[in-house]
Amino acid sequence: MSSTTSPKRVAIIGGGILGVSTAVHLLRQGASVILLTERGLASEATGRSLSWLNSAGERSAPYHQLRVAGVDRYRTLFAQDTAREWLQFDGGLMWNAAGQHSVTEARHTYEKSIGYDSKLLAPEDIAAVTPGIDAGAVPENAIFNPGEGWVSLPDLVEFLMEEFHARGGRLVLNAGKASVTVNGARATGVETAAGENYEADAVLVACGAATPAVVAPLGVEIPNGSPVSMLVLTKPVDHDVKTVMNTPRAAVRPNPGNTFALDHDWYEEHITEHADGTFSIPDEVVQELADEASKLIAGSPDLKPASWKIGYKPIPGDGEPVFGELSQVPGCFVAFTHSGATLGLIAGELLSGEIMTGNKHPMLATFRPGRFS
Ligand SMILES: Cc1cc2nc3c(=O)[nH]c(=O)nc-3n(C[C@H](O)[C@H](O)[C@H](O)COP(=O)(O)OP(=O)(O)OC[C@H]3O[C@@H](n4cnc5c(N)ncnc54)[C@H](O)[C@@H]3O)c2cc1C
Numbered sequence: 001m002s003s004t005t006s007p008k009r010v011a012i013i014g015g016g017i018l019g020v021s022t023a024v025h026l027l028r029q030g031a032s033v034i035l036l037t038e039r040g041l042a043s044e045a046t047g048r049s050l051s052w053l054n055s056a057g058e059r060s061a062p063y064h065q066l067r068v069a070g071v072d073r074y075r076t077l078f079a080q081d082t083a084r085e086w087l088q089f090d091g092g093l094m095w096n097a098a099g100q101h102s103v104t105e106a107r108h109t110y111e112k113s114i115g116y117d118s119k120l121l122a123p124e125d126i127a128a129v130t131p132g133i134d135a136g137a138v139p140e141n142a143i144f145n146p147g148e149g150w151v152s153l154p155d156l157v158e159f160l161m162e163e164f165h166a167r168g169g170r171l172v173l174n175a176g177k178a179s180v181t182v183n184g185a186r187a188t189g190v191e192t193a194a195g196e197n198y199e200a201d202a203v204l205v206a207c208g209a210a211t212p213a214v215v216a217p218l219g220v221e222i223p224n225g226s227p228v229s230m231l232v233l234t235k236p237v238d239h240d241v242k243t244v245m246n247t248p249r250a251a252v253r254p255n256p257g258n259t260f261a262l263d264h265d266w267y268e269e270h271i272t273e274h275a276d277g278t279f280s281i282p283d284e285v286v287q288e289l290a291d292e293a294s295k296l297i298a299g300s301p302d303l304k305p306a307s308w309k310i311g312y313k314p315i316p317g318d319g320e321p322v323f324g325e326l327s328q329v330p331g332c333f334v335a336f337t338h339s340g341a342t343l344g345l346i347a348g349e350l351l352s353g354e355i356m357t358g359n360k361h362p363m364l365a366t367f368r369p370g371r372f373s
Contacts, residue, residue, distance in 0.1 A: 020041065020160050021349075022351050025348040027169050045311065045314050045340065051153050056148065060366070087155075088149055092243060187202065203332045208312070220329065228312060230309065239297055279311065
């Protein structure tokens with residue numbers, strides 16, 4: 001006698017990197033997947049991320065281990081095609097403001113103590129490890145982390161979506177503010193803003209900074225610490241920079257097409273949120289960030305902002321990731337985290353395993369949503 005079992009049906013709300021990555025990992029394991037998102041893919045944080053791939057500095061040991069595994073998965077992807085313009089591993093360079101050299105030294109000592117590749121450099125040593133930097137911008141010392149990299153998330157999403165479609169995933173764009181449907185306490189599927197219903201055996205809420213609002217009607221509280229932030233993309237410019245830079249007045253990474261992606265936090269006070277939920281910032285503040293970035297680059301090229309996007313950067317209230325099934329709503333999973341670029345591939349891998357098998361992955365043990373109950 002033979003029997004066939006129908007594939008597990010999973011509905012995912014959220015077309016950012018966490019939703020897309022988990023969708024593809026589920027499809028690889030034979031699930032039937034529908035991915036619904038409010039507007040387009042990568043329309044929120046994933047579309048405006050610095051996406052420095054790292055576990056630099058100090059954090060909880062489980063979070064560090066997860067991030068290191070996250071970088072590992074990107075390295076595997078990188079090794080398959082090292083010429084991709086949107087994923088590169090040329091290290092990360094950071095320094096603090098003048099007078100803070102001992103803070104930089106302490107960070108380096110900590111990184112060494114946990115086996116994180118970390119080199120403490122005098123300004124004149126930087127050119128030997130990474131090109132294109134103006135050493136004169138470095139006040140006293142800097143840390144170079146050779147194992148770090150960067151990704152352009154919109155390109156990664158496009159790459160993963162090719163596999164999503166090839167494996168038969170269903171995509172619903174412009175779903176509006178979708179919600180999780182329940183019967184009794186159990187998740188039964190997703191309803192779009194227009195009232196279309198999609199039944200599923202499991203639901204994943206991967207709505208970035210909106211995740212707490214999407215699970216709130218289910219009686220689940222997840223504290224939200226998401227700040228407003230901005231990513232600037234510059235016009236193309238000739239340069240030799242390969243590394244990601246985190247410095248007192250600008251964070252800079254190379255971006256496809258000889259452009260740069262720029263980020264920081266000092267300009268947050270200049271951002272205005274409007275009644276319709278949009279944000280604005282004076283053009284001169286955007287140019288000031290570009291000017292700060294220019295000072296870090298050999299030859300101080302004239303950096304011109306080409307576009308900038310402002311919105312919430314997803315950060316759970318306690319700063320740690322939130323991954324896994326809601327104990328109050330069986331069948332409903334959440335993925336809500338800071339550093340979702342670094343975690344994008346590993347989170348999709350581990351969550352899809354939990355959704356498919358019901359077996360909880362030990363690396364996610366301290367990140368459960370139940371810690372807020
Ligand atoms: C400026 C900036 C710099 C960053 N730098 C780094 C970095 O250097 N390194 C790093 O690792 N990470 C970084 N991050 C964080 C990283 O980019 C994010 O954690 C990641 O992109 C979040 O992906 P996500 O899929 O969780 O959410 P998002 O990309 O925000 O996607 C959520 C999606 O859900 C949709 N949605 C929301 N509510 C609903 C609903 N009710 N119904 C339907 N759809 C809904 C949204 O429209 C959106 O498409 C940065 C982020 C920003 C903004």
